[in-house]
Every structure is written in structure tokens, then in C-alpha cells.
Amino acid sequence: MVKQMHFEIPKEIQNLQFEIRDFINTEIIPLEDKYDYQTGRLPLEVVQFAREKVKQRGFWTPHLPKSEGGLGLDMVGTALVFSEIGRSPIAPFLFNCDAPDEGNMHLLHLAATSEQKEKFYYPLIQGKIRSGFAMTEPIPGAGADPSLLQTNAIKQGDRFILNGHKWFCTGANGAYFVIVFSRVNGSFRKSSMFLVPTDSPGYKMIREIGVMGSHGPGGHCELKFENVEVPEKMLLGKVGEGFRLSQLRLGPARLTHCMRWIGMARRALEITIEYAKKREAFGMKLSEHEGIQWMLAESALEIESGFLLTLKAADLLRREQDARTAISFAKWHVSETLCKVIDRGIQICGALGYSQDSKLELFYRDARAARIADGPTEVHKMVIARNLLNMKFEA
Numbered sequence: 001m002v003k004q005m006h007f008e009i010p011k012e013i014q015n016l017q018f019e020i021r022d023f024i025n026t027e028i029i030p031l032e033d034k035y036d037y038q039t040g041r042l043p044l045e046v047v048q049f050a051r052e053k054v055k056q057r058g059f060w061t062p063h064l065p066k067s068e069g070g071l072g073l074d075m076v077g078t079a080l081v082f083s084e085i086g087r088s089p090i091a092p093f094l095f096n097c098d099a100p101d102e103g104n105m106h107l108l109h110l111a112a113t114s115e116q117k118e119k120f121y122y123p124l125i126q127g128k129i130r131s132g133f134a135m136t137e138p139i140p141g142a143g144a145d146p147s148l149l150q151t152n153a154i155k156q157g158d159r160f161i162l163n164g165h166k167w168f169c170t171g172a173n174g175a176y177f178v179i180v181f182s183r184v185n186g187s188f189r190k191s192s193m194f195l196v197p198t199d200s201p202g203y204k205m206i207r208e209i210g211v212m213g214s215h216g217p218g219g220h221c222e223l224k225f226e227n228v229e230v231p232e233k234m235l236l237g238k239v240g241e242g243f244r245l246s247q248l249r250l251g252p253a254r255l256t257h258c259m260r261w262i263g264m265a266r267r268a269l270e271i272t273i274e275y276a277k278k279r280e281a282f283g284m285k286l287s288e289h290e291g292i293q294w295m296l297a298e299s300a301l302e303i304e305s306g307f308l309l310t311l312k313a314a315d316l317l318r319r320e321q322d323a324r325t326a327i328s329f330a331k332w333h334v335s336e337t338l339c340k341v342i343d344r345g346i347q348i349c350g351a352l353g354y355s356q357d358s359k360l361e362l363f364y365r366d367a368r369a370a371r372i373a374d375g376p377t378e379v380h381k382m383v384i385a386r387n388l389l390n391m392k393f394e395a
């Protein structure tokens, strides 16, 4: 039952939203032309140039507390700002608030020791290094179902010996460290997270897996851990806290995905509207055909409802309430909305929408992963249904 909702947006956050929207339009979107469709990356000099501008404007790592160089936003403020940043697919990395680094920063901020922070967290928030988060495994390991986890860390004296096979570890190529989710001494109940530098003996980056969307700066990688020695002090939290920590990381990280996807869906709709208002067909503008208007209206409704679901979950998180079901609603709805809005956009923009002359082609390829990564749609439906079935209704 909804007990309270607070959606009043302070004036300073509204101003910040406008400033970031303007910055994205004038400084970031023009750089999208430098995006390399073959490698799926931006040239290094463009990244450095743009990151410097972001820092000069004071927008760097917006999600962090002010004391750590961020904007000191709560989750709702973050939703408003990230949904502006998400309008450009290259912007989150340029603002240092892209997955997986943003989720890893959140986790390290909450759970890392001061030694771990010195080695991993501070260089990460300064943009000096990148990171990965290694949970998913090939068959027969953990995918949608984490209980199939195979990776195992055996305690030996003051260290753990880690063995495992992971894949789809985003950003791992060129990352300084990865956070590895693993059983301990064969026990699933004792599953834990380990901070593993990528130059550790026995760490192997097998390949960057070819995917239909952008690779981002470090691809989506297959990794092997062969007798990797992890000192006990590089355990994140305590033995057996893996699932508690993964809830700390994955819940908010799923929601920040939704925030960025709202931005991308809005931009796709803007591109579509611009075309529909210019193009003529059968004696009138496309935008004057009722069939087109209905598609635009459906997209607008789905984006708006997805944004409200995202804000609702963000509000619960900022008030430290149980947000799991709300996050599942948002993740399911927003990821599906993103795909539908871009698909309609391509239909309305015709051949141009299908081509690389339009941004919709890139958005379409990138968007497809949204319904799979960080919990496929079906798993979020399962979570919602389980909660419904366990719910006690008041007479």
C-alpha cells in the first residue's frame, strides 16, 4: 500500500536539470558524430576533452556526495539529472556515471574499507581507472538464477584461492579491477564479493564478446580466474555478505539504468517528432496523420508512466524503504518502453530511421540489452508475482 509520496522538486534541482539539458544539447550531442560505429567507441582525445568540460562545469560524478566531488543529490534528484544525461548515449561515460562504474562506486562507498577505498574507490571516482562487476557465468553457472553460481574461493591462511569462469563482464577490457561474486569454500550461503586487480596472476581476459550494441570503453568480456590469490583484506564486507551487498548494488544500479533509459527514450521521441513534422506523405505532414499521432501519444504515455515508476522507486530508496518490487516494476516497464519507443521511431522515420544517418539505429541496437541485463523482464515479473502471492490483503 502506498503510504506517502514526495515529488516536489526543489528549485535548485530544476535549475540543475535545465543547465544539464542545455550542456548535453550544446556540448555533448555534437560529439556523437565522433562515435566510431565499427569499434563502438569514442576516440580517447574526445573523451578527455569532454570529461574536462564536464568537470569545469561542475557536473562530474553527479551521483556522489559533495564531499567526494559529486552534486550531493538524493535518489530522486539523481533520477532527474540522470534522465537528462541519458539523452545522449555517450554522456554517462563522459560524466563518469555509467554502468558498471557508477554501481561499483555506490557499492564501494558503502562497503569498502579505507585501504580498499584508497586503492580502488578514489581512483575510480576521479576517472583515473575503470572497473567491472563479474557475476554472470556461462552454462552451467549463474545467469538469471544466481543460485547456480559456480565460481569458488577457498580460504587458505590469510588469503582466498579463486577459481571461476565469468562472462558479460562489462568494461573489463582495460579495467583496473573487477568485483567478483563467488561462493566461499563451496558454500552458496557464504557467497561473497572480492576485489580483484586485473593484473593478478591467474586472471585471464579471454575475449571481448561480439554484441549487437555498443561495446563501451571496455566491452562485455569473458574472464577466467585460475587459482587467483586474493588477500583476505580484499574481501568486500564479510564472508557470506555477497547477497546483502549485491542488493545494495543491484537495486539502485537497476534504477539508475532506468533513469538513463528514460533519457534515451525521450530523445528517440524527439528525433521522431522532428522528422514527422518535416516529412510530407499523401498531401499532409506525417505528424498530421492520425495513425502517426497515436504512435507518438503511446510513446509519450509509456515514457511518462515509466518515469513516474522510476521516481516512485527512487523516493522509496531515498527514504530507506523496501524498494524491491518498485524497482522491478520500473526495470520491466522502462526497458520494454525503451525498445517500443525506438521501434516506433524507426517506423515513423522510415528508411532514414533504419540507417546510420539517424541516431535511432544505434539506440535500437543498444536498447535490446535492457530487457536482459540486470535481470531479464521475466525475472522481474516473477519477483512481482511472488510478492503479490505472498501479500496479505486488508479486509
Ligand SMILES: Cc1cc2nc3c(=O)[nH]c(=O)nc-3n(C[C@H](O)[C@H](O)[C@H](O)COP(=O)(O)OP(=O)(O)OC[C@H]3O[C@@H](n4cnc5c(N)ncnc54)[C@H](O)[C@@H]3O)c2cc1C
Pocket (backbone or CB within 6 Å): 100, 132, 133, 134, 135, 136, 142, 143, 144, 145, 167, 168, 169, 170, 171, 211, 220, 369, 372, 373, 374, 375, 376, 378, 379, 382
Ligand atoms: C549488454 C550486457 C551487459 C551485461 N553486463 C554484465 C556485467 O557487467 N556483469 C555481469 O555479471 N553480468 C552482465 N550481464 C549479464 C546479465 O546480467 C545476464 O544476461 C542476466 O542476468 C541474465 O542471465 P543470462 O543472460 O545468463 O540468462 P539465462 O539465465 O540464460 O536466461 C535466459 C532467458 O530465460 C528467461 N528466464 C530466466 N528466468 C526465467 C523465469 N523465472 N521465468 C521465465 N523466464 C525466465 C529469460 O527470458 C532470460 O532472458 C550483461 C548482459 C548484457 C546483455
